[in-house]
Amino acid sequence: MLLAREAVELLVQASRIWYFEGNQHGLRDREWMALRFLGRANRFSRTPSALAGFIGATRATASQIVKTLESKSFLVRKPSQKDKRSIVLHVTAQGEKCLNQHDPVNHVLNAVTALGADECVRLRDLLRAILSHLDAAHQRLDASVCRDCMFLTERGPGTGKRRATAEFTCRLYRAPVALEETELLCTNFELTRDRPKLKEHRDLARAASQG
Ligand code: SF4
Known part of the structure:
Protein backbone atom coordinates (compact mmCIF):
# COMPACT_ATOMS: atom_id res chain seq x y z
CA MET A 1 0.00 0.00 0.00
CA LEU A 2 2.86 2.37 0.83
CA LEU A 3 4.45 1.65 -2.55
CA ALA A 4 1.15 2.31 -4.29
CA ARG A 5 0.79 5.60 -2.41
CA GLU A 6 4.31 6.68 -3.42
CA ALA A 7 3.54 5.87 -7.06
CA VAL A 8 0.30 7.87 -6.95
CA GLU A 9 2.08 10.81 -5.30
CA LEU A 10 4.56 10.84 -8.18
CA LEU A 11 1.72 10.71 -10.71
CA VAL A 12 0.10 13.69 -9.02
CA GLN A 13 3.39 15.60 -9.17
CA ALA A 14 3.75 14.77 -12.87
CA SER A 15 0.22 16.06 -13.50
CA ARG A 16 1.36 19.56 -12.49
CA ILE A 17 2.89 19.77 -15.97
CA TRP A 18 -0.50 19.65 -17.68
CA TYR A 19 -2.79 21.10 -14.97
CA PHE A 20 -1.84 24.68 -14.21
CA GLU A 21 -3.25 28.06 -13.27
CA GLY A 22 -3.57 30.79 -15.89
CA ASN A 23 -2.26 30.08 -19.34
CA GLN A 24 0.86 28.94 -21.18
CA HIS A 25 1.54 30.34 -24.64
CA GLY A 26 -1.94 31.84 -24.63
CA LEU A 27 -3.95 28.70 -23.76
CA ARG A 28 -5.40 27.41 -20.50
CA ASP A 29 -4.76 23.81 -19.49
CA ARG A 30 -8.18 22.61 -20.71
CA GLU A 31 -7.70 24.38 -24.03
CA TRP A 32 -4.37 22.60 -24.43
CA MET A 33 -6.06 19.32 -23.55
CA ALA A 34 -8.74 19.93 -26.20
CA LEU A 35 -6.26 20.93 -28.91
CA ARG A 36 -4.03 17.94 -28.08
CA PHE A 37 -6.99 15.55 -28.22
CA LEU A 38 -8.35 16.95 -31.49
CA GLY A 39 -4.88 16.76 -33.03
CA ARG A 40 -4.78 13.00 -32.36
CA ALA A 41 -8.44 11.97 -32.65
CA ASN A 42 -9.96 10.09 -35.57
CA ARG A 43 -12.85 11.51 -37.60
CA PHE A 44 -15.48 9.82 -35.43
CA SER A 45 -14.18 11.50 -32.28
CA ARG A 46 -13.50 15.02 -33.56
CA THR A 47 -16.99 16.17 -32.59
CA PRO A 48 -18.06 18.64 -29.90
CA SER A 49 -19.80 15.90 -27.88
CA ALA A 50 -16.79 13.53 -27.95
CA LEU A 51 -14.56 16.45 -27.01
CA ALA A 52 -16.83 17.36 -24.07
CA GLY A 53 -16.76 13.73 -22.88
CA PHE A 54 -13.00 13.46 -23.19
CA ILE A 55 -12.13 16.65 -21.31
CA GLY A 56 -14.88 16.02 -18.73
CA ALA A 57 -16.75 19.25 -19.49
CA THR A 58 -20.31 20.20 -20.36
CA ARG A 59 -21.25 20.76 -24.01
CA ALA A 60 -21.42 24.51 -23.30
CA THR A 61 -17.88 24.58 -21.88
CA ALA A 62 -16.54 22.48 -24.75
CA SER A 63 -18.26 24.79 -27.22
CA GLN A 64 -16.58 27.81 -25.59
CA ILE A 65 -13.20 26.08 -25.82
CA VAL A 66 -13.80 25.35 -29.51
CA LYS A 67 -14.63 29.03 -30.09
CA THR A 68 -11.41 30.10 -28.34
CA LEU A 69 -9.32 27.71 -30.45
CA GLU A 70 -11.09 28.89 -33.61
CA SER A 71 -10.42 32.52 -32.73
CA LYS A 72 -6.70 31.71 -32.60
CA SER A 73 -6.92 29.90 -35.97
CA PHE A 74 -5.93 26.59 -34.37
CA LEU A 75 -9.20 24.91 -35.29
CA VAL A 76 -11.84 24.95 -38.03
CA ARG A 77 -15.21 23.22 -38.14
CA LYS A 78 -16.50 21.53 -41.29
CA PRO A 79 -19.75 19.69 -42.04
CA SER A 80 -19.48 15.93 -41.66
CA GLN A 81 -19.29 14.14 -45.02
CA LYS A 82 -21.69 11.50 -43.73
CA ASP A 83 -24.25 13.77 -42.11
CA LYS A 84 -24.24 17.42 -43.21
CA ARG A 85 -26.08 18.42 -40.01
CA SER A 86 -23.11 17.30 -37.92
CA ILE A 87 -19.77 19.01 -37.76
CA VAL A 88 -16.25 17.66 -37.56
CA LEU A 89 -13.46 19.67 -35.94
CA HIS A 90 -10.11 19.96 -37.72
CA VAL A 91 -6.83 21.18 -36.24
CA THR A 92 -5.21 23.64 -38.67
CA ALA A 93 -1.55 23.67 -39.70
CA GLN A 94 -1.13 26.57 -37.28
CA GLY A 95 -2.67 24.50 -34.49
CA GLU A 96 -0.33 21.61 -35.22
CA LYS A 97 2.66 23.93 -35.21
CA CYS A 98 1.58 25.31 -31.84
CA LEU A 99 1.26 21.77 -30.45
CA ASN A 100 4.69 20.77 -31.76
CA GLN A 101 6.42 23.85 -30.42
CA HIS A 102 4.62 24.75 -27.19
CA ASP A 103 2.45 21.92 -25.83
CA PRO A 104 3.33 21.68 -22.11
CA VAL A 105 3.31 17.87 -22.28
CA ASN A 106 6.16 17.85 -24.81
CA HIS A 107 8.58 17.84 -21.86
CA VAL A 108 6.90 14.72 -20.48
CA LEU A 109 6.95 13.16 -23.94
CA ASN A 110 10.70 13.68 -24.20
CA ALA A 111 11.28 12.26 -20.71
CA VAL A 112 9.19 9.15 -21.46
CA THR A 113 10.93 8.66 -24.82
CA ALA A 114 14.27 8.76 -23.01
S1 SF4 B 1 -14.94 2.20 -32.35
FE1 SF4 B 1 -14.28 1.91 -34.48
S2 SF4 B 1 -13.13 3.77 -35.00
FE2 SF4 B 1 -13.33 3.68 -32.75
S3 SF4 B 1 -11.45 2.65 -32.04
FE3 SF4 B 1 -13.03 1.07 -32.30
S4 SF4 B 1 -12.71 0.32 -34.40
FE4 SF4 B 1 -11.65 2.26 -34.26
Missing part, protein backbone atom coordinates in the same frame (compact mmCIF):
# COMPACT_ATOMS: atom_id res chain seq x y z
CA LEU A 115 13.19 5.71 -20.95
CA GLY A 116 13.63 3.53 -24.03
CA ALA A 117 11.25 1.40 -26.07
CA ASP A 118 10.65 -1.45 -23.58
CA GLU A 119 9.92 0.88 -20.68
CA CYS A 120 7.61 3.01 -22.87
CA VAL A 121 5.50 -0.04 -23.67
CA ARG A 122 5.46 -1.13 -20.01
CA LEU A 123 4.47 2.34 -18.85
CA ARG A 124 1.72 2.60 -21.48
CA ASP A 125 0.27 -0.78 -20.53
CA LEU A 126 0.38 0.00 -16.79
CA LEU A 127 -1.36 3.34 -17.28
CA ARG A 128 -3.97 1.73 -19.52
CA ALA A 129 -4.68 -0.90 -16.85
CA ILE A 130 -5.04 1.81 -14.19
CA LEU A 131 -7.37 3.85 -16.42
CA SER A 132 -9.58 0.86 -17.14
CA HIS A 133 -10.07 0.39 -13.36
CA LEU A 134 -10.97 4.07 -13.04
CA ASP A 135 -13.36 3.86 -16.02
CA ALA A 136 -15.30 1.12 -14.26
CA ALA A 137 -15.58 3.27 -11.15
CA HIS A 138 -16.28 6.65 -12.75
CA GLN A 139 -17.83 5.94 -16.17
CA ARG A 140 -15.52 8.43 -17.79
CA LEU A 141 -15.02 8.78 -21.53
CA ASP A 142 -11.45 7.83 -22.33
CA ALA A 143 -9.77 7.37 -25.65
CA SER A 144 -7.20 5.00 -27.01
CA VAL A 145 -5.70 4.06 -30.37
CA CYS A 146 -7.95 2.30 -32.84
CA ARG A 147 -5.55 -0.53 -33.74
CA ASP A 148 -6.25 -2.47 -30.52
CA CYS A 149 -10.03 -1.98 -30.54
CA MET A 150 -12.37 -4.97 -30.53
CA PHE A 151 -14.55 -3.32 -33.20
CA LEU A 152 -11.74 -3.13 -35.76
CA THR A 153 -11.64 -5.88 -38.37
CA GLU A 154 -8.97 -6.30 -40.97
CA ARG A 155 -9.91 -6.88 -44.60
CA GLY A 156 -7.27 -8.02 -47.06
CA PRO A 157 -4.53 -8.65 -44.48
CA GLY A 158 -1.02 -8.57 -45.81
CA THR A 159 2.60 -8.53 -44.86
CA GLY A 160 5.45 -6.36 -45.99
CA LYS A 161 4.40 -4.16 -48.90
CA ARG A 162 0.87 -5.58 -48.88
CA ARG A 163 0.41 -4.37 -45.30
CA ALA A 164 0.46 -0.78 -46.55
CA THR A 165 -2.64 -1.46 -48.67
CA ALA A 166 -4.55 -3.39 -45.99
CA GLU A 167 -8.11 -2.16 -45.39
CA PHE A 168 -9.99 -2.09 -42.13
CA THR A 169 -13.58 -1.76 -41.07
CA CYS A 170 -15.06 -0.40 -37.87
CA ARG A 171 -17.93 -2.69 -36.87
CA LEU A 172 -19.33 -0.06 -34.52
CA TYR A 173 -19.60 2.76 -37.08
CA ARG A 174 -19.88 0.36 -40.05
CA ALA A 175 -17.32 2.45 -41.88
CA PRO A 176 -13.95 1.87 -43.55
CA VAL A 177 -10.85 2.80 -41.57
CA ALA A 178 -7.61 3.61 -43.39
CA LEU A 179 -4.34 2.15 -42.15
CA GLU A 180 -3.07 5.50 -40.90
CA GLU A 181 -6.34 6.06 -39.00
CA THR A 182 -5.70 2.93 -36.90
CA GLU A 183 -3.04 4.94 -35.05
CA LEU A 184 -5.48 7.70 -34.04
CA LEU A 185 -7.48 8.12 -30.83
CA CYS A 186 -11.14 7.18 -30.58
CA THR A 187 -13.50 7.77 -27.66
CA ASN A 188 -15.45 4.61 -28.51
CA PHE A 189 -12.40 2.40 -28.20
CA GLU A 190 -12.95 -0.98 -26.52
CA LEU A 191 -9.84 -2.98 -25.73
CA THR A 192 -9.67 -6.32 -27.51
CA ARG A 193 -8.48 -9.22 -25.40
CA ASP A 194 -9.03 -12.20 -27.64
CA ARG A 195 -7.66 -11.02 -31.00
CA PRO A 196 -3.95 -10.71 -31.82
CA LYS A 197 -2.90 -7.08 -32.10
CA LEU A 198 -2.77 -5.77 -35.66
CA LYS A 199 0.79 -4.63 -35.26
CA GLU A 200 2.35 -7.02 -32.82
CA HIS A 201 5.71 -5.35 -32.32
CA ARG A 202 4.92 -2.01 -33.86
CA ASP A 203 5.09 -0.11 -30.57
CA LEU A 204 8.63 -1.22 -29.94
CA ALA A 205 9.73 -0.46 -33.48
CA ARG A 206 8.13 2.97 -33.43
CA ALA A 207 9.47 3.91 -30.02
CA ALA A 208 12.94 2.73 -31.04
CA SER A 209 12.86 4.83 -34.21
CA GLN A 210 11.84 7.89 -32.18
CA GLY A 211 14.50 7.33 -29.58
Whole structure:
Protein backbone atom coordinates (compact mmCIF):
# COMPACT_ATOMS: atom_id res chain seq x y z
CA MET A 1 0.00 0.00 0.00
CA LEU A 2 2.86 2.37 0.83
CA LEU A 3 4.45 1.65 -2.55
CA ALA A 4 1.15 2.31 -4.29
CA ARG A 5 0.79 5.60 -2.41
CA GLU A 6 4.31 6.68 -3.42
CA ALA A 7 3.54 5.87 -7.06
CA VAL A 8 0.30 7.87 -6.95
CA GLU A 9 2.08 10.81 -5.30
CA LEU A 10 4.56 10.84 -8.18
CA LEU A 11 1.72 10.71 -10.71
CA VAL A 12 0.10 13.69 -9.02
CA GLN A 13 3.39 15.60 -9.17
CA ALA A 14 3.75 14.77 -12.87
CA SER A 15 0.22 16.06 -13.50
CA ARG A 16 1.36 19.56 -12.49
CA ILE A 17 2.89 19.77 -15.97
CA TRP A 18 -0.50 19.65 -17.68
CA TYR A 19 -2.79 21.10 -14.97
CA PHE A 20 -1.84 24.68 -14.21
CA GLU A 21 -3.25 28.06 -13.27
CA GLY A 22 -3.57 30.79 -15.89
CA ASN A 23 -2.26 30.08 -19.34
CA GLN A 24 0.86 28.94 -21.18
CA HIS A 25 1.54 30.34 -24.64
CA GLY A 26 -1.94 31.84 -24.63
CA LEU A 27 -3.95 28.70 -23.76
CA ARG A 28 -5.40 27.41 -20.50
CA ASP A 29 -4.76 23.81 -19.49
CA ARG A 30 -8.18 22.61 -20.71
CA GLU A 31 -7.70 24.38 -24.03
CA TRP A 32 -4.37 22.60 -24.43
CA MET A 33 -6.06 19.32 -23.55
CA ALA A 34 -8.74 19.93 -26.20
CA LEU A 35 -6.26 20.93 -28.91
CA ARG A 36 -4.03 17.94 -28.08
CA PHE A 37 -6.99 15.55 -28.22
CA LEU A 38 -8.35 16.95 -31.49
CA GLY A 39 -4.88 16.76 -33.03
CA ARG A 40 -4.78 13.00 -32.36
CA ALA A 41 -8.44 11.97 -32.65
CA ASN A 42 -9.96 10.09 -35.57
CA ARG A 43 -12.85 11.51 -37.60
CA PHE A 44 -15.48 9.82 -35.43
CA SER A 45 -14.18 11.50 -32.28
CA ARG A 46 -13.50 15.02 -33.56
CA THR A 47 -16.99 16.17 -32.59
CA PRO A 48 -18.06 18.64 -29.90
CA SER A 49 -19.80 15.90 -27.88
CA ALA A 50 -16.79 13.53 -27.95
CA LEU A 51 -14.56 16.45 -27.01
CA ALA A 52 -16.83 17.36 -24.07
CA GLY A 53 -16.76 13.73 -22.88
CA PHE A 54 -13.00 13.46 -23.19
CA ILE A 55 -12.13 16.65 -21.31
CA GLY A 56 -14.88 16.02 -18.73
CA ALA A 57 -16.75 19.25 -19.49
CA THR A 58 -20.31 20.20 -20.36
CA ARG A 59 -21.25 20.76 -24.01
CA ALA A 60 -21.42 24.51 -23.30
CA THR A 61 -17.88 24.58 -21.88
CA ALA A 62 -16.54 22.48 -24.75
CA SER A 63 -18.26 24.79 -27.22
CA GLN A 64 -16.58 27.81 -25.59
CA ILE A 65 -13.20 26.08 -25.82
CA VAL A 66 -13.80 25.35 -29.51
CA LYS A 67 -14.63 29.03 -30.09
CA THR A 68 -11.41 30.10 -28.34
CA LEU A 69 -9.32 27.71 -30.45
CA GLU A 70 -11.09 28.89 -33.61
CA SER A 71 -10.42 32.52 -32.73
CA LYS A 72 -6.70 31.71 -32.60
CA SER A 73 -6.92 29.90 -35.97
CA PHE A 74 -5.93 26.59 -34.37
CA LEU A 75 -9.20 24.91 -35.29
CA VAL A 76 -11.84 24.95 -38.03
CA ARG A 77 -15.21 23.22 -38.14
CA LYS A 78 -16.50 21.53 -41.29
CA PRO A 79 -19.75 19.69 -42.04
CA SER A 80 -19.48 15.93 -41.66
CA GLN A 81 -19.29 14.14 -45.02
CA LYS A 82 -21.69 11.50 -43.73
CA ASP A 83 -24.25 13.77 -42.11
CA LYS A 84 -24.24 17.42 -43.21
CA ARG A 85 -26.08 18.42 -40.01
CA SER A 86 -23.11 17.30 -37.92
CA ILE A 87 -19.77 19.01 -37.76
CA VAL A 88 -16.25 17.66 -37.56
CA LEU A 89 -13.46 19.67 -35.94
CA HIS A 90 -10.11 19.96 -37.72
CA VAL A 91 -6.83 21.18 -36.24
CA THR A 92 -5.21 23.64 -38.67
CA ALA A 93 -1.55 23.67 -39.70
CA GLN A 94 -1.13 26.57 -37.28
CA GLY A 95 -2.67 24.50 -34.49
CA GLU A 96 -0.33 21.61 -35.22
CA LYS A 97 2.66 23.93 -35.21
CA CYS A 98 1.58 25.31 -31.84
CA LEU A 99 1.26 21.77 -30.45
CA ASN A 100 4.69 20.77 -31.76
CA GLN A 101 6.42 23.85 -30.42
CA HIS A 102 4.62 24.75 -27.19
CA ASP A 103 2.45 21.92 -25.83
CA PRO A 104 3.33 21.68 -22.11
CA VAL A 105 3.31 17.87 -22.28
CA ASN A 106 6.16 17.85 -24.81
CA HIS A 107 8.58 17.84 -21.86
CA VAL A 108 6.90 14.72 -20.48
CA LEU A 109 6.95 13.16 -23.94
CA ASN A 110 10.70 13.68 -24.20
CA ALA A 111 11.28 12.26 -20.71
CA VAL A 112 9.19 9.15 -21.46
CA THR A 113 10.93 8.66 -24.82
CA ALA A 114 14.27 8.76 -23.01
CA LEU A 115 13.19 5.71 -20.95
CA GLY A 116 13.63 3.53 -24.03
CA ALA A 117 11.25 1.40 -26.07
CA ASP A 118 10.65 -1.45 -23.58
CA GLU A 119 9.92 0.88 -20.68
CA CYS A 120 7.61 3.01 -22.87
CA VAL A 121 5.50 -0.04 -23.67
CA ARG A 122 5.46 -1.13 -20.01
CA LEU A 123 4.47 2.34 -18.85
CA ARG A 124 1.72 2.60 -21.48
CA ASP A 125 0.27 -0.78 -20.53
CA LEU A 126 0.38 0.00 -16.79
CA LEU A 127 -1.36 3.34 -17.28
CA ARG A 128 -3.97 1.73 -19.52
CA ALA A 129 -4.68 -0.90 -16.85
CA ILE A 130 -5.04 1.81 -14.19
CA LEU A 131 -7.37 3.85 -16.42
CA SER A 132 -9.58 0.86 -17.14
CA HIS A 133 -10.07 0.39 -13.36
CA LEU A 134 -10.97 4.07 -13.04
CA ASP A 135 -13.36 3.86 -16.02
CA ALA A 136 -15.30 1.12 -14.26
CA ALA A 137 -15.58 3.27 -11.15
CA HIS A 138 -16.28 6.65 -12.75
CA GLN A 139 -17.83 5.94 -16.17
CA ARG A 140 -15.52 8.43 -17.79
CA LEU A 141 -15.02 8.78 -21.53
CA ASP A 142 -11.45 7.83 -22.33
CA ALA A 143 -9.77 7.37 -25.65
CA SER A 144 -7.20 5.00 -27.01
CA VAL A 145 -5.70 4.06 -30.37
CA CYS A 146 -7.95 2.30 -32.84
CA ARG A 147 -5.55 -0.53 -33.74
CA ASP A 148 -6.25 -2.47 -30.52
CA CYS A 149 -10.03 -1.98 -30.54
CA MET A 150 -12.37 -4.97 -30.53
CA PHE A 151 -14.55 -3.32 -33.20
CA LEU A 152 -11.74 -3.13 -35.76
CA THR A 153 -11.64 -5.88 -38.37
CA GLU A 154 -8.97 -6.30 -40.97
CA ARG A 155 -9.91 -6.88 -44.60
CA GLY A 156 -7.27 -8.02 -47.06
CA PRO A 157 -4.53 -8.65 -44.48
CA GLY A 158 -1.02 -8.57 -45.81
CA THR A 159 2.60 -8.53 -44.86
CA GLY A 160 5.45 -6.36 -45.99
CA LYS A 161 4.40 -4.16 -48.90
CA ARG A 162 0.87 -5.58 -48.88
CA ARG A 163 0.41 -4.37 -45.30
CA ALA A 164 0.46 -0.78 -46.55
CA THR A 165 -2.64 -1.46 -48.67
CA ALA A 166 -4.55 -3.39 -45.99
CA GLU A 167 -8.11 -2.16 -45.39
CA PHE A 168 -9.99 -2.09 -42.13
CA THR A 169 -13.58 -1.76 -41.07
CA CYS A 170 -15.06 -0.40 -37.87
CA ARG A 171 -17.93 -2.69 -36.87
CA LEU A 172 -19.33 -0.06 -34.52
CA TYR A 173 -19.60 2.76 -37.08
CA ARG A 174 -19.88 0.36 -40.05
CA ALA A 175 -17.32 2.45 -41.88
CA PRO A 176 -13.95 1.87 -43.55
CA VAL A 177 -10.85 2.80 -41.57
CA ALA A 178 -7.61 3.61 -43.39
CA LEU A 179 -4.34 2.15 -42.15
CA GLU A 180 -3.07 5.50 -40.90
CA GLU A 181 -6.34 6.06 -39.00
CA THR A 182 -5.70 2.93 -36.90
CA GLU A 183 -3.04 4.94 -35.05
CA LEU A 184 -5.48 7.70 -34.04
CA LEU A 185 -7.48 8.12 -30.83
CA CYS A 186 -11.14 7.18 -30.58
CA THR A 187 -13.50 7.77 -27.66
CA ASN A 188 -15.45 4.61 -28.51
CA PHE A 189 -12.40 2.40 -28.20
CA GLU A 190 -12.95 -0.98 -26.52
CA LEU A 191 -9.84 -2.98 -25.73
CA THR A 192 -9.67 -6.32 -27.51
CA ARG A 193 -8.48 -9.22 -25.40
CA ASP A 194 -9.03 -12.20 -27.64
CA ARG A 195 -7.66 -11.02 -31.00
CA PRO A 196 -3.95 -10.71 -31.82
CA LYS A 197 -2.90 -7.08 -32.10
CA LEU A 198 -2.77 -5.77 -35.66
CA LYS A 199 0.79 -4.63 -35.26
CA GLU A 200 2.35 -7.02 -32.82
CA HIS A 201 5.71 -5.35 -32.32
CA ARG A 202 4.92 -2.01 -33.86
CA ASP A 203 5.09 -0.11 -30.57
CA LEU A 204 8.63 -1.22 -29.94
CA ALA A 205 9.73 -0.46 -33.48
CA ARG A 206 8.13 2.97 -33.43
CA ALA A 207 9.47 3.91 -30.02
CA ALA A 208 12.94 2.73 -31.04
CA SER A 209 12.86 4.83 -34.21
CA GLN A 210 11.84 7.89 -32.18
CA GLY A 211 14.50 7.33 -29.58
S1 SF4 B 1 -12.71 0.32 -34.40
FE1 SF4 B 1 -13.03 1.07 -32.30
S2 SF4 B 1 -11.45 2.65 -32.04
FE2 SF4 B 1 -11.65 2.26 -34.26
S3 SF4 B 1 -13.13 3.77 -35.00
FE3 SF4 B 1 -14.28 1.91 -34.48
S4 SF4 B 1 -14.94 2.20 -32.35
FE4 SF4 B 1 -13.33 3.68 -32.75
